[in-house]
Amino acid sequence: MKSCLIVDDSKVIRKVARHILETMQFEVTEAADGKEALDHVAQATPDVILLDWNMPIMSGMDFLRAYRSMNAVPSAKVIFCTTENGIGHIQAAIDEGADEYVMKPFDRETIESKLQILGCI
Amino acid sequence: MSIGEAKAYRTLSAALERHTGQTVPTNRHWRIDMALKPLMRRNSVPDLQTLAALIEMDTDPKLTRACVEAMVNNETSFFRDQPNFALLAGPVLDHIRELRSDTKRLRIWSAACSTGQEAYSIAITILENAEKWRGWTIQILGTDVSATALAQAREGRYSQFEIQRGLSVTHMIRHFEQQGEEWVAKDALRKMVTFTEHNMLTPVRHFGRFDVILCRNVLMYLNDDKRTHVLEAIAPSMEEGGLLMLGAAETVIGQTQKFRASRAFRGFYELTPGRQGA
Ligand SMILES: C[S@@+](CC[C@H](N)C(=O)[O-])C[C@H]1O[C@@H](n2cnc3c(N)ncnc32)[C@H](O)[C@@H]1O
Numbered sequence: 001m002k003s004c005l006i007v008d009d010s011k012v013i014r015k016v017a018r019h020i021l022e023t024m025q026f027e028v029t030e031a032a033d034g035k036e037a038l039d040h041v042a043q044a045t046p047d048v049i050l051l052d053w054n055m056p057i058m059s060g061m062d063f064l065r066a067y068r069s070m071n072a073v074p075s076a077k078v079i080f081c082t083t084e085n086g087i088g089h090i091q092a093a094i095d096e097g098a099d100e101y102v103m104k105p106f107d108r109e110t111i112e113s114k115l116q117i118l119g120c121i
Numbered sequence: 122m123s124i125g126e127a128k129a130y131r132t133l134s135a136a137l138e139r140h141t142g143q144t145v146p147t148n149r150h151w152r153i154d155m156a157l158k159p160l161m162r163r164n165s166v167p168d169l170q171t172l173a174a175l176i177e178m179d180t181d182p183k184l185t186r187a188c189v190e191a192m193v194n195n196e197t198s199f200f201r202d203q204p205n206f207a208l209l210a211g212p213v214l215d216h217i218r219e220l221r222s223d224t225k226r227l228r229i230w231s232a233a234c235s236t237g238q239e240a241y242s243i244a245i246t247i248l249e250n251a252e253k254w255r256g257w258t259i260q261i262l263g264t265d266v267s268a269t270a271l272a273q274a275r276e277g278r279y280s281q282f283e284i285q286r287g288l289s290v291t292h293m294i295r296h297f298e299q300q301g302e303e304w305v306a307k308d309a310l311r312k313m314v315t316f317t318e319h320n321m322l323t324p325v326r327h328f329g330r331f332d333v334i335l336c337r338n339v340l341m342y343l344n345d346d347k348r349t350h351v352l353e354a355i356a357p358s359m360e361e362g363g364l365l366m367l368g369a370a371e372t373v374i375g376q377t378q379k380f381r382a383s384r385a386f387r388g389f390y391e392l393t394p395g396r397q398g399a
Contacts, residue, residue: 107282
């Protein structure tokens with residue numbers, strides 16, 4: 001079973017994303033900010049991380065930087081999933097090592113399509 | 122459902138069939154209702170019966186057309202059916218490139234292209250492999266019966282939802298420009314594709330011959346006779362050695378003798394030798 005870590009400070013978004021991913025047979029864990037997410041990845045590497053940008057305590061960008069510098073092997077695919085929809089943000093995320101980018105609001109097909117592009121399903 | 126309503130559905134689905142060949146099974150008549158609501162609101166038409174009466178009188182061809190276009194399913198996405206598309210983008214195009222290495226001419230037809238994502242996906246594939254195609258003359262044609270869909274295709278303008286369907290973020294930012302909430306194909310991409318109106322039930326106009334013809338997710342809405350009709354109308358436009366690509370759930374088997382399954386490329390079809398005919 002593939003696994004996904006959902007990192008988002010919104011409980012509602014986590015719930016929606018969890019539902020979508022579970023129907024695609026993913027095992028899902030959740031984190032409410034980047035710091036919590038770092039604790040998770042220190043324990044086990046998920047196949048995919050769905051990452052929000054703006055979160056208290058530690059932002060998605062700060063998490064991504066920290067995560068990429070850990071050089072975890074194997075390394076999770078990181079999909080930013082955020083309302084920051086400007087080209088500047090998108091470019092910055094890619095430069096920092098994001099594998100994909102989902103502009104919120106998203107639906108099942110968007111998530112499915114991005115996972116397919118990354119070869120995760 | 123009242124007799125009047127039932128008659129209205131019949132009139133509307135008959136109009137759809139007359140213009141596109143598509144039939145709507147009775148148990149999916151509710152879709153007509155849903156599809157036409159916005160158009161009725163825009164034209165201050167109070168109910169389906171009134172709309173059907175207007176269509177029957179056919180005094181306003183524009184309304185009939187808008188009505189038909191609203192009933193047609195335009196669903197599409199970039200690189201739709203990724204594994205099949207990967208076969209096209211990789212091995213199939215490589216094969217055609219070898220086959221045409223003397224003329225260095227590549228012609229692709231996305232028939233029933235809807236809002237253009239299919240045609241642009243091919244164009245993106247070529248642009249991403251520009252080195253391979255240097256010195257080639259490449260033409261990509263997109264056709265559809267829906268003028269509304271074609272207008273969007275020509276502009277290459279997509280909503281946030283549309284642009285994220287099937288397109289990777291790298292391809293998105295490389296080939297599209299953000300304009301507010303929308304994403305618009307950059308000139309280099311747009312210039313690669315020509316769009317023009319064509320109804321596949323009518324004889325193919327002088328589009329010339331193609332190395333690859335995509336006719337995806339449209340046969341599935343037609344009855345057997347019409348499928349045969351469309352496939353046989355396409356055959357004369359196929360270049361020798363060319364390949365036909367259908368939707369993942371579609372086949373030519375049992376529909377026509379003019380094409381047969383390709384041995385080399387699963388899900389693709391080639392002309393049956395000696396059967397092309399006009
Ligand atoms: C479901 S879309 C498929 C789009 C694209 N080929 C794909 O696979 O994603 C079907 C398209 O077929 C078009 N269509 C339906 N009947 C047609 C006809 N008789 N001639 C040309 N196009 C037709 C519709 O307007 C619509 O855009």
